[in-house]
Amino acid sequence: MGTVEVTNLDIANGGDDGLTLDEKNxxxxxxxxxxxxxxxxxxYSTSENSKEDFGFINTDDPFPEDPNADPDDKNFTFRxxxxxxxxxxxxxxxxxxxxxxxxxxxxxSLFGSIFGYAILKPMSKALPKYLGGGYFGPKENVxxxxxxxxxxxxxxxxxxxxxxxxxxxxxxxxxEDFGRLVTFTACCAFYxxxxxxxxxxxxxxKLKLVFPSGVAAAYTIRSLHVGKDAEANARKKTKCxxxxxxVAITWRVVSEYAPGLLWDWHIFWGLYxxxxxxxxxxxxxxxxxxxxxxxxxxxxLMGLNSGVSVFGGSFLAWAIIGPAIVATGKAxxxxxxxxxxxxxxxxxxxxxDPINAPSPRYWMIWPGTMMLLCGSFAEVGCNxxxxxVAFKSMMEPLARLINKPMSAIAEEDMIYDPIPKSQxxxxxxxxxxxxxxxxxxxxxxxxxxxxxxxxxxxxxxxAFLFSMIGAECTGRTNITPVTSLGNASQLIFGGVAKGVGQxxxxxxxxxxxxxxVTLGASxxxxxxxxxxxxxxxxxxxxRAQLYAQLFGAIVSIFMSVLMYIxxxxxxxxxNSLSGQATCTFPxxxxxxxxxxxTAITAPTLPIPPSxxxxxIAFGLIAIIVTVIKYFYIPSRYHHFVPNFxxxxxxxxxxxxxxxxxxxxxxxxxxxxxxxxxxxxxxYCYAVAAGFIAGEGLGxxxxxxxxxxGVSGAVFGTAVGCPGNTYCG
Numbered sequence: 001m002g003t004v005e006v007t008n009l010d011i012a013n014g015g016d017d018g019l020t021l022d023e024k025n026x027x028x029x030x031x032x033x034x035x036x037x038x039x040x041x042x043x044y045s046t047s048e049n050s051k052e053d054f055g056f057i058n059t060d061d062p063f064p065e066d067p068n069a070d071p072d073d074k075n076f077t078f079r080x081x082x083x084x085x086x087x088x089x090x091x092x093x094x095x096x097x098x099x100x101x102x103x104x105x106x107x108x109s110l111f112g113s114i115f116g117y118a119i120l121k122p123m124s125k126a127l128p129k130y131l132g133g134g135y136f137g138p139k140e141n142v143x144x145x146x147x148x149x150x151x152x153x154x155x156x157x158x159x160x161x162x163x164x165x166x167x168x169x170x171x172x173x174x175x176e177d178f179g180r181l182v183t184f185t186a187c188c189a190f191y192x193x194x195x196x197x198x199x200x201x202x203x204x205x206k207l208k209l210v211f212p213s214g215v216a217a218a219y220t221i222r223s224l225h226v227g228k229d230a231e232a233n234a235r236k237k238t239k240c241x242x243x244x245x246x247v248a249i250t251w252r253v254v255s256e257y258a259p260g261l262l263w264d265w266h267i268f269w270g271l272y273x274x275x276x277x278x279x280x281x282x283x284x285x286x287x288x289x290x291x292x293x294x295x296x297x298x299x300x301l302m303g304l305n306s307g308v309s310v311f312g313g314s315f316l317a318w319a320i321i322g323p324a325i326v327a328t329g330k331a332x333x334x335x336x337x338x339x340x341x342x343x344x345x346x347x348x349x350x351x352x353d354p355i356n357a358p359s360p361r362y363w364m365i366w367p368g369t370m371m372l373l374c375g376s377f378a379e380v381g382c383n384x385x386x387x388x389v390a391f392k393s394m395m396e397p398l399a400r401l402i403n404k405p406m407s408a409i410a411e412e413d414m415i416y417d418p419i420p421k422s423q424x425x426x427x428x429x430x431x432x433x434x435x436x437x438x439x440x441x442x443x444x445x446x447x448x449x450x451x452x453x454x455x456x457x458x459x460x461x462x463a464f465l466f467s468m469i470g471a472e473c474t475g476r477t478n479i480t481p482v483t484s485l486g487n488a489s490q491l492i493f494g495g496v497a498k499g500v501g502q503x504x505x506x507x508x509x510x511x512x513x514x515x516x517v518t519l520g521a522s523x524x525x526x527x528x529x530x531x532x533x534x535x536x537x538x539x540x541x542x543r544a545q546l547y548a549q550l551f552g553a554i555v556s557i558f559m560s561v562l563m564y565i566x567x568x569x570x571x572x573x574x575n576s577l578s579g580q581a582t583c584t585f586p587x588x589x590x591x592x593x594x595x596x597x598t599a600i601t602a603p604t605l606p607i608p609p610s611x612x613x614x615x616i617a618f619g620l621i622a623i624i625v626t627v628i629k630y631f632y633i634p635s636r637y638h639h640f641v642p643n644f645x646x647x648x649x650x651x652x653x654x655x656x657x658x659x660x661x662x663x664x665x666x667x668x669x670x671x672x673x674x675x676x677x678x679x680x681x682x683y684c685y686a687v688a689a690g691f692i693a694g695e696g697l698g699x700x701x702x703x704x705x706x707x708x709g710v711s712g713a714v715f716g717t718a719v720g721c722p723g724n725t726y727c728g
Contacts, residue, residue: 060208062418062539063222074140075423076544079132083119084144084548085555087112088151092556094696095152096563098294099159100574101699103483103589103653106298107527109217109534110689111241112148117141117224118238121231141221142540143548146531150193150552151559153527154185154520156589158564160483161516164593166575170509174568174575180448181561187441188517189553191460192524193546194433195467197425199525200532200542205417209475214533220685221538233682241686248293248694249701255291256702256712259728260720264657265289269722272342280342283722284333285318290657297691299665300672300684307666309643313650314659317368321614322346322360330610331360337723347586347654354606361654365595366607367615368651372484374619375644378626380469423541430546441517451510455496459514462489463521470522471529480526483589484645486519487596494600504601512597524553563700570706584728588653622648 091108099105120136127133162181165171174181203209224234255262267289268282299307325331326346333344346360354362417424438460445451466485474480493514497507528549535545568574573583599605607615622644629641650659665688673680705711712728721727 061537063218063537065539074135074137074143075541076143076547077140079123080116080120080136080140080144081147081548081551083116084112084147085151085552087115087144088148088552089555089559090693090697091148091152092155092559093563093700094693095155096158096560096567097696097699097703098692099155099589100163100567100585100587101658103159103587103649104298105153105155105159105523106692107213107530108148108152109145109213109530110220110685111693112145112152113141113217113220114224114237114241114686114689116144116148117221117234118241120144121224121234138221138225138538139540139544141225142531142535142538143544145217145221145534146545147548147552149527149531150524150549151555153523153553154189154556154560155563156482156519156523157185157188157516158560159587160486160519160589160593161512162564163575163587163590164597165509165512167577167590167594168508168597170505170512174565178561178565181564182557183444183448184513184516185520185557185561187437187444188520189524189557190433190437190550191463191517191521192467192526193528193549193553194430194437195464195521196471196525196528196532197430197542197546198427199468199471199529201417203471203475203529204533204536207475209472209533211475211530211533213474214530215537216685217530218534218537221534236682237686240683241690244293244297244687244690245694246690248297248691249698251291251293252695252698253701253705256705256728257716258719259712259716259726260718263291264721264727265291266720266722266727270720277342280340281323284342284344284346285322286347286654286656287319288657290661292657292661292695293691294695295658295661296665296668297688299662299667300669300688300691302662302666303639304666304670305639305641306643306646307663309646310650311659311663312642313647314653314656316647317364317651318654318656322364325360325363325610330358330608331363332357333359340723343723355608358608358611361591362595363608363611364651364654365591366611367618368648369484369487369592369596370615370619371622371644371648371651373488375622375626375648376469376484377488378623380472382626382630418539419536419542423543425543425546429543445513449509449513450506451513452500455493455510455514458496459489459493459517462492462514463518466518467521467525470526474526474530475533480523482519482522482526483592484648485522486515487592489518490515490593490596491600494597498600507601508597511600512593515593566700566707567703570703586653586655588655592652 088108091106091111095105117136120140124133124136162171162174166173171177171180204211220237224230224237251262260266265288266283268279268287272280272283322331326333331346333346334348335341336343336345348359348361438457441460442453442456445456446453466489470480470482470485490511494507494511497510502510528545531545531549532542534540535542567585571584574585574587595606599607605612625641625644629638633641653659669680669684672684702711706713713726716726716728718724718726
């Protein structure tokens with residue numbers, strides 16, 4: 001569904017939080033400033049998180065320098081970039097697994113910050129300078145984190161558009177298409193980074209958007225390096241992260257051999273077997289408890305608003321609307337086994353008659369997608385000033401090229417930048433990067449996918465526009481709805497291709513490719529903006545960050561492709577319509593991408609009428625609630641307003657286990673923060689990051705075991721699984 005950089009940042013009063021007394025006084029003095037600066041300047045609140053989640057942290061201005069610290073002039077080093085790329089590669093592999101499971105991927109900023117410190121700090125002390133030793137400070141830590149972030153991205157390409165293309169028969173097989181997958185991923189890898197550079201002044205310096213994950217990474221890095229107890233705190237956080245990581249990877253691998261006992265608890269199936277016949281309906285609709293460390297960790301970071309919203313959406317879809325449309329004959333299920341007459345699957349995507357006899361899963365795709373699109377565009381519409389200012393920012397280099405005075409654009413838009421000119425990214429660099437990326441994309445899509453150059457150029461323009469939306473959403477909500485943006489691009493280019501008379505098959509491939517270009521650019525742009533926020537707070541160099549990100553993106557290209565090929569070989573159902581109901585990987589995003597690609601090219605829209613009406617209703621509700629939120633509800637109450645991105649995701653993600661785990665994790669974090677705030681600040685990020693990365697790598701181990709023929713499917717037990725069938 002999207003990239004999630006979910007976090008709640010709170011500095012507790014009292015306790016050993018890693019801040020110096022001067023820093024605490026600084027934050028207290030800037031508290032009122034921080035609460036007002038963003039909303040007063042543009043007339044609306046930039047983020048509900050700035051008050052609720054960030055306590056008295058000033059998230060607008062760079063942190064004060066520690067007078068006792070060594071001079072920190074290392075912004076870019078190869079040792080930090082190398083370590084960051086390795087750590088990001090771990091997250092890239094993890095993200096392909098998690099994306100195929102849920103449609104979500106997760107940023108590597110916290111993982112890279114903490115683990116990067118754990119590796120580089122001892123290295124800096126133990127080794128001589130010529131072997132990688134020497135001073136390691138916060139700015140170099142930012143370099144490591146930035147490389148990790150870039151190396152961990154792009155996984156969503158292989159959990160959305162590409163599986164949809166294979167399921168539709170538009171491409172051969174991942175193994176045969178290795179070259180095309182690599183070159184297309186390379187096309188998507190760099191736009192977002194270059195797009196983000198000219199928007200930095202407006203999103204970070206003028207609008208002062210929070211970018212919560214960027215602030216969390218900055219605070220984490222600061223706490224690792226600054227203060228009399230910094231090293232002791234760093235050891236505690238690192239140890240906690242390693243323990244959580246090891247627990248998660250071990251649990252994921254071991255549970256594969258007894259999934260009904262250790263991973264999924266089919267409580268309602270047990271009650272059904274005990275004689276309660278009617279309770280089988282709860283099992284049919286997927287109400288199962290799953291011990292998933294990754295999504296418990298996500299819930300620990302995401303906060304109650306998103307946790308309740310995604311669970312509420314899941315409950316609405318799969319406990320209220322789903323049973324209602326089946327009871328009224330608007331959707332049908334598939335019997336699982338004659339041995340258990342009441343046991344019915346509603347998770348399949350049966351396409352025999354999608355208009356008159358759809359499966360509930362197919363029926364739910366349309367209202368879910370509509371909420372995602374309407375919710376995202378309503379956010380943009382309500383924040384139209386941001387879009388206007390961003391367009392003006394793009395006029396700056398053009399104005400200089402034609403020698404037009406900058407005052408003719410807008411004198412008030414000349415913003416003070418605290419970073420020295422020598423550390424900023426020059427215009428020729430980011431503009432040249434965009435030009436080179438554009439040329440390469442036209443070459444690849446023209447030669448390997450037979451796409452018209454004009455359409456390719458248009459897709460890049462829309463990729464930039466949607467990148468602004470993605471960065472806006474990330475800065476405000478910390479969730480980047482890249483799948484929604486990709487789906488919107490699909491709709492646009494499907495219409496364009498239809499208008500120029502392209503054949504349906506070529507149209508489907510074209511709109512999928514255009515959607516993925518948008519997805520990749522939006523994801524990278526949002527990641528880059530969060531990293532730029534971290535650099536801004538710590539006084540690090542944006543130019544050094546760009547260098548580190550470029551190296552990281554190269555790692556992400558190959559790691560993401562290789563992991564996708566690995567999982568496709570281990571679980572062929574990922575790229576096939578057959579066996580979807582029992583596939584280990586639900587690939588929830590793929591259904592929406594495939595449905596839109598098919599709908600655009602069909603003579604008549606293959607949407608059930610009842611689903612269409614409900615989609616329109618929910619789309620209108622998403623728009624109305626978003627407008628009310630921004631214009632009539634004070635910003636301090638925004639965290640009570642439902643998150644329609646999260647609700648829409650729950651409709652498309654037909655499994656209820658992940659929303660339930662997210663809610664559980666968010667409740668654990670809520671209680672933890674209230675009862676033990678200092679302990680929460682010290683350990684919460686580390687536990688969550690370890691859980692997320694650990695389960696992802698555990699899934700990779702399971703894929704290797706599957707290919708080797710020694711997985712749980714071969715040697716595991718079906719005890720606790722419904723229908724006495726292995727459920728791993």
